[in-house]
Amino acid sequence: MKRKKNKKKLPIGLSDFKEIIEYDYYYFDKTKFIENILEERSKVKLFTRPRRFGKTLNLSMLKYFFDVENREENKKLFEGLNISKSEYFEKQGEFPVISISFKNYNKNDWESGFKSIKSTISDIYAKFEYLMEHLNKRDLKKFEDIWLEKDEGDWERSLLNLTKYVFDYYGKKVIILIDEYDQPIINSYIKGYYSETIDFFKSFYGSVLKDNEYLEMSVITGILRVAKENIFSGLNNLEVHTILDSEFTEYFGIMEDEVEEALKDFNLEYELEDVQKWYNGYLFGDTKVYNPWSIINFLKKGRLRPYWVNTSGNGLIQLYLEKLKNEIFDEFSRLLNKENIFETINDSMTFGNLEANFEKNIWNLFFHSGYLTLAKKNDEDEEEVYLKIPNEEILKMFSKMFIEVYFRDSNNFSKFTNALKSGDIEKFKFELNKILLENTGIFDISGSYKEQFYHGLMLGLILKLRNEYEITSNGFAGKGRYDLLLKPKNILNKLTGREGIIFELKILNIKSEFSFEAIHEKLEKECEIALKQIDEKEYSSVLRNAGVKKILKIGISFLGKEFEVKFEREKEIY
Structure with a gap:
């Protein structure tokens, strides 16, 4: 459900609920999430989801709904949305809310990391600066130590102490929202200062979430539950919802019916099958889910390309x-x-x-x-x-990583791809041979060189051409499934008449006792079989149907680091 049809502004990079609603951005209504978390009744709720699956926006929505500050103004944000029809709408504006986020944490050592953490907590205190005139002398000193980022501040209990100050002021228990609780822990693990970070957060989270008499409820989000490490040790009021659960699935990610309606709203419904192939595929619990970041970017730009995997976090x-x-x-x-x-x-x-x-x-x-x-x-x-x-989208990311992990100097493959797109097969063969020779270590990994390896290799190499070609692997065409296909993007096809390219790969399994000449003779025969398969299975049909007039068919056979290439060009059609 959307707030209104045919809105063209899309909230790319926006995660503030108020801004999205007030400026009339396109919004997938997830406000029933509020009703569901109130019905669940657990004191502390942890939701783990991949990055950019709507966690930050959902916590922002909860803040504007529950916060006693600006109650009447915030109430207008929810008019016409699902929660406004719920009996739980009476809970709007009932609680003071403390909201903290570590999503942007990225430091190389604990010294700078702790400084960043202190700054984040201090900024939260600054939002409650008005409390200071109501504090006794002792609490005022503690408040100022955090507010002014003093070393002697009680940082591990700072969030717990703030809940007490807020409770004393409002006379109401506090809702705590913590976004990307595990980002500092994951980052420190990668950068090598994990032990200091985990020691701090065990006390920081444990003190505020365990037996806190001032706490009404806490909702926490993160990417991984692998970061728990007794952070929530002894917390018997914690309810965890991961991507293995069916509960709450519809609130993190976009459902298929929402995608279909959005495509209609943006006159892109003819793209549904391609959108499914590119951005669907997630199964959270028993529900199919689309990646929100990718869908919103596609609606904005109308181009099928990787969006989520090109953001930070890998x-x-x-x-x-x-x-x-x-x-x-x-x-x-x-x-x-x-x-x-x-x-x-x-x-x-x-x-x-x-x-x-x-x-x-x-x-x-x-x-x-x-x-x-x-x-x-x-x-x-x-x-x-x-x-x-x-x-x-993820396949292309993994193919790129395959090249980066198993091959050296992956940025030097431009000669290989330039030879391919220009149709210079001799140059293509020369550059491929050089790549294999310069990376002989990869052939020590496995005793049997399976098709998957060479498929991943070729896909990873040609993905450098993805801005000029639509690249697909293991797709159906004609009477079977081709290995790799490069279809020139429309503008290139029309302006240059560039060739469409079909690859069929063959893997030779023979003993090393054969001579070099015998091996290459067998490799050449496998190439001929590959070209014959392209013709018999009519793989070219998918390119012809797309209006591609020139088609280059390539058969490649491999045995370890030895290979042969044969090619044919179909007669050009006008």
């Missing part, structure tokens, strides 16, 4: 790919080939057991961060599940 993923590149090679390759992997997933992982068993728990990390999703619905009690890459 540091932890990159770190573990580097650490485990040998151990997870087979699984990584299968994922790139759009296959499922069978792994153990749970909600109780910590950084401690992540370190103890990298290979097992990296899939937990990928899953809860939104880079993998359930391949099918599963029982919530089942820990062993099938996982897959959710959509084309």
